[in-house]
Amino acid sequence: MTSPSQTFDFDQAVALQELSIGNYSGRTHAAWLNMVGPFGGITAAVVLQAVMQHPERLGNPVSLTVNFCAGVAEGAFEIVTKPARTNRSTQHWTIELTQASQVVITATAVTALRRSTFSSVEVQMPALAIASSLPRAQPPALPWTHRYDMRAIKGHLPVVWDGSESDTLTQMWVRDVQERNIDFVSLTAIADSFFPRVYLRRKTFVPIGTVSMTVYFHTDAADLNALGSGFVLGQATAQCFFNGFFDQSAQLWSEAGTLLATTHQVVYFKE
Amino acid sequence: MTSPSQTFDFDQAVALQELSIGNYSGRTHAAWLNMVGPFGGITAAVVLQAVMQHPERLGNPVSLTVNFCAGVAEGAFEIVTKPARTNRSTQHWTIELTQASQVVITATAVTALRRSTFSSVEVQMPALAIASSLPRAQPPALPWTHRYDMRAIKGHLPVVWDGSESDTLTQMWVRDVQERNIDFVSLTAIADSFFPRVYLRRKTFVPIGTVSMTVYFHTDAADLNALGSGFVLGQATAQCFFNGFFDQSAQLWSEAGTLLATTHQVVYFKE
Numbered sequence: 001m002t003s004p005s006q007t008f009d010f011d012q013a014v015a016l017q018e019l020s021i022g023n024y025s026g027r028t029h030a031a032w033l034n035m036v037g038p039f040g041g042i043t044a045a046v047v048l049q050a051v052m053q054h055p056e057r058l059g060n061p062v063s064l065t066v067n068f069c070a071g072v073a074e075g076a077f078e079i080v081t082k083p084a085r086t087n088r089s090t091q092h093w094t095i096e097l098t099q100a101s102q103v104v105i106t107a108t109a110v111t112a113l114r115r116s117t118f119s120s121v122e123v124q125m126p127a128l129a130i131a132s133s134l135p136r137a138q139p140p141a142l143p144w145t146h147r148y149d150m151r152a153i154k155g156h157l158p159v160v161w162d163g164s165e166s167d168t169l170t171q172m173w174v175r176d177v178q179e180r181n182i183d184f185v186s187l188t189a190i191a192d193s194f195f196p197r198v199y200l201r202r203k204t205f206v207p208i209g210t211v212s213m214t215v216y217f218h219t220d221a222a223d224l225n226a227l228g229s230g231f232v233l234g235q236a237t238a239q240c241f242f243n244g245f246f247d248q249s250a251q252l253w254s255e256a257g258t259l260l261a262t263t264h265q266v267v268y269f270k271e
Numbered sequence: 272m273t274s275p276s277q278t279f280d281f282d283q284a285v286a287l288q289e290l291s292i293g294n295y296s297g298r299t300h301a302a303w304l305n306m307v308g309p310f311g312g313i314t315a316a317v318v319l320q321a322v323m324q325h326p327e328r329l330g331n332p333v334s335l336t337v338n339f340c341a342g343v344a345e346g347a348f349e350i351v352t353k354p355a356r357t358n359r360s361t362q363h364w365t366i367e368l369t370q371a372s373q374v375v376i377t378a379t380a381v382t383a384l385r386r387s388t389f390s391s392v393e394v395q396m397p398a399l400a401i402a403s404s405l406p407r408a409q410p411p412a413l414p415w416t417h418r419y420d421m422r423a424i425k426g427h428l429p430v431v432w433d434g435s436e437s438d439t440l441t442q443m444w445v446r447d448v449q450e451r452n453i454d455f456v457s458l459t460a461i462a463d464s465f466f467p468r469v470y471l472r473r474k475t476f477v478p479i480g481t482v483s484m485t486v487y488f489h490t491d492a493a494d495l496n497a498l499g500s501g502f503v504l505g506q507a508t509a510q511c512f513f514n515g516f517f518d519q520s521a522q523l524w525s526e527a528g529t530l531l532a533t534t535h536q537v538v539y540f541k542e
Contacts, residue, residue, distance in 0.1 A: 062516050063483040063537045065336040067379050069356035069363040084374045085340035090482065092340040094377055103355045106365050108338050108377050110482050114514040117542050118473060122439060123510040168393060202389060211361065211381050212334040214485050216518045216537045218511040239394040240530045242489040243385040245333050247533055259511045262518055264535050266334045266487045271388050
């Protein structure tokens, strides 16, 4: 059984009790609720946490895909995680989160022992105002948004919901309000912290739900650790809205300009 | 048992024999081999094929993630696919491909009954020379590349492998040489038809292997069907190369300018 730090709400929300190797129980956390059920990012984070605390884990995350099969209900859940294949330097994981014996989340992950190789970032970090020069955005009335200090440069939630169309580019600095040190698990939650692109595109409120989300990690544990609790620059945009689903792609950068992760998701929307 | 058309090499390569509901056997196809084992795109395609021919499938693909846990060996394989969760309009799938009882591929997919909604494409299709005005690129000595008619506008394989660095943007028209009508399964294979970005970035040959690949579909069966065997415009680029892995994102457009799919992958590379 693990005993994660109980200091931060985030650690409480992703705390898992080991029932047996690869089998965990957890509970949703009131501070991380969304409109209905928990914030998707905290669910993705707890899925990765199940991999991170598996005793057979090899290396650190390279890739994570989380499929939201149904709404997570408030309360208890179980996670089964297993290494489907372990190679010399990479390991493939399958994860399933259930509630009342029903599958709620399916997920896959890749962890790897990285080696020092040619490294190069092709995408440019936008030159933007630094976090400390910007005010904290007023969070809406959703518990999870109060867990983040978001400082929007462009494309925060619409001020006027008038149904006019616009682009969906968001650029914002974000960090945990409780200034917890960034790790792979909290970075995963931040990867889902962008408001649904359809709100920006249409300035109309419609029911939405992420269907599948992928995170590619471009950093290692030592580099992440060196960031402490600093801000992350997030840049997100949509490519396509088509008959009930849209996609969303984002990049997460450190204040020093390191590309930490790229992330993609497909989201259901009504009407 | 299904009896797919045997006219096209592609159909032969993705042909699956039903052993029982959700259990299939297949074989790799000589025409679709890569440097070692089959082309990743044909493997991703056969994984989706297992979902497509499952008798309980609801709707058409919205999302597919395929994890390449180990190299697929030439010869026989088995696929187990199951609906992990079926909702009113969406369905979540888990898929596993094995060889000699070892897990070689894990995958998840989402299918959905789409409804007509607000639809809008935010990303712009680049204005490029039309396919018929361009010569077919000379394919390298890899069997699968001979299955495609690729017409590069920018960023085909380097002509001179001199180790100089450049950007990784590829723009190319592509279609099946055998002019088979496009469907979700063949579109999946095309989503992996871009040469590894690291070759373009470094103009140096290094061993590579896709680790995880995701496709988001932005089209329905009727629209796809109307395309016949036309060319698809593919545009791909990398964002980051870091310690043994790089990412790659691409868009696939119809000749008429419809965004058919967006796709992302993370790829292992050596050195």
